Amino acid sequence: MAEAVVELQNVRYRYPTGAEALAGVTLAVQPGERVALAGPNGAGKSTLVLAMAGFLWADGTIRVAGHTLTRGSARDVRRHLGLVFQDAEDQLFMPRVRDDVAFGPATMGLDEAEVEARVRAALSAVGLEGFADRAPYHLSVGEKRRAALATVLAMRPHVLVLDEPSADLDPRGRRALIDLLRTIESTLIVITHDLDLALETCERTIVLDAGRVVGDGPTAELLGNPAFTDAHGLEVPHALRGQGGGRADGRGLHGKE
Amino acid sequence: MLDHFANRSTPVHRLGAAAKTVSLVAVILATVLVTRGRFLLLAPVAMGLAAYHAISRTPLRYAVRRLAVVSPLALAVVALFPFLEPGEVVWRWPATGGGLVVTREGLLRAGDLLARFVLCSWASLLLLATTQFQDLLQGLARLHVPRVFVTQLAILYRYLWVVIDEAMRMRMARIARDGGLGPRSLRFRSRAGVVGVLFLRSWDRAERIYRAMAARGFDGTLHTPRPGRLRPVDWVFGAAVTAAAVALVLGDRFLYG
DSSP states (O other): OOOOSEEEEEEEEEOTTSOEEEEEEEEEEOTTOEEEEEOOTTSSHHHHHHHHTTSSOOEEEEEETTEEOOTTTHHHHHHHEEEEOSOHHHHOOSSSHHHHHHHHHHHTTOOHHHHHHHHHHHHHHTTOTTOTTSOGGGSOHHHHHHHHHHHHHTTOOSEEEEESTTTTOOHHHHHHHHHHHHHOOSEEEEEOSOHHHHHHHOSEEEEEETTEEEEEEEHHHHHTOHHHHHHTTOOOOGGGOOTTOSSTTSOOTTSOO | OTTTTTTOOOHHHHSOHHHHHHHHHHHHHHHHHSOTTOHHHHHHHHHHHHHHHHHHTOOHHHHHHHHHHHHHHHHHHHHHHHHHSOSOEEEEESTTSOSEEEEHHHHHHHHHHHHHHHHHHHHHHHHHHHSOHHHHHHHHHHTTOOHHHHHHHHHHHHHHHHHHHHHHHHHHHHHHHHTTOSOHHHHHHHHHHHHHHHHHHHHHHHHHHHHHHHHTTOOSOOOOOOOOOOOHHHHHHHHHHHHHHHHHHHIIIIIOO
16 A cells, blocks of 8 residues: 555644543545545544644644654645635635735745746636636635635645535535535545535545544445444435435434434 | 725826835825925925826715825814914904914914825825725835735735624624613623624634644745836836925925025
8 A cells, every 4th residue: 555645643632721632543544535534513623634734733643745743844744735724714815816826836935937827727726717816805605715725726735634615605605616626636635524525525534523533434334324423423414315314213304203 | 995996997097006105105205394384385296186186087075085084183183283382363262361372373383284184195095096905015015115014914904804894793793682772881891892802803813814824834934926017107107206296395495495
């Protein structure tokens, strides 16, 4: 097997308040894999992302694209780990979409022509050609999300990590996002509790609960098991539900109590 | 927005931001340096601004409204001068010789201050009305204003409206519950609460924005795109305005004696 592009070994993190957010997470993602990281609220998903990029200093070992995360290597790790944050408003901090997409490549020290080429390629990859001179403030939620994705795509990271990409999106925006994610070829880690999105975009799912990996396997197999999803505060994706609804006891949303 | 009329296309809109910024500084310096009371020397400044205003086709109402927004403090100072400046008494109250005295010198001084204030504000608002904010920022970068300062302005401009939107939403949430009625003390307290929450949210947001920057390799050095070249027309405009301003100040010093 090829060397894992993301490798976590026994990653632990305790908030200053004493609450344990990550209780020893071990996982590996191979190049080209598309992995959903699912779990209920408070499972530690976002904490894990922050730890992976060195925004929190967790115990254990974190390796991204061959770089072991230390205080000295955080910049290299971040360069290979394309993080798209949940609130696109925070990701788009420049006055124009163009400047924002150019920020990463320019910071990498690329020359102007290359930066310009990457901006154009990234905007066209997310279907935002013609938005370069628009102000982020005036974009719709869906457009902001896609622009945020472009800012990271322009850096051509080894791994793309998206935190709750479908939050706040209406069905059309969500559909456009799913279609877009399916076209992306790099290694993908999608943090979500939108399990239908996970099913459509990722062949593998890792379920986190109470700071631990509680399930890891093919998405349809893992999430199609009502007993498992029930136990961890999730629901079987709509697309996998039979007549019995999404719960172990057969009670669907509209089922009789 | 701040640069509401800035995306029109008139000769003055098309001028480079750096040329316009230099001109603004020259106009303000000349206006401030002319000896007090020489209203005749302020007339050419007013005529120049009027010509620029006419070419830019900025609505007069917009200019007056903007002026009204910035005037209260200046007007308060101006209103005090007639009473404070010693000199020939033109009006007193009570008429039999009492505490309140208006002097000729005081009135002149107030008029002088008012004229300068109006001219400087007018010049500034014309710059904002005919220059897109991001062009203005590039102009400042072009003039070697420190990058940190330019970037702070850019981020301020980017998030100003996000914060205002947040404040509006909280205001609506409050009115939705108290109908805008409620005891005055409670309303006052809730307003104070809104300010506090806004501050904390902005603080959190700043943290998230920093993470989004760091995730894309930000290490404190900014690589903003290099500003465009100065065109001949920019040189001519900037030089002409600056020369006129210098002539005005020199004329004031030497011709008037």
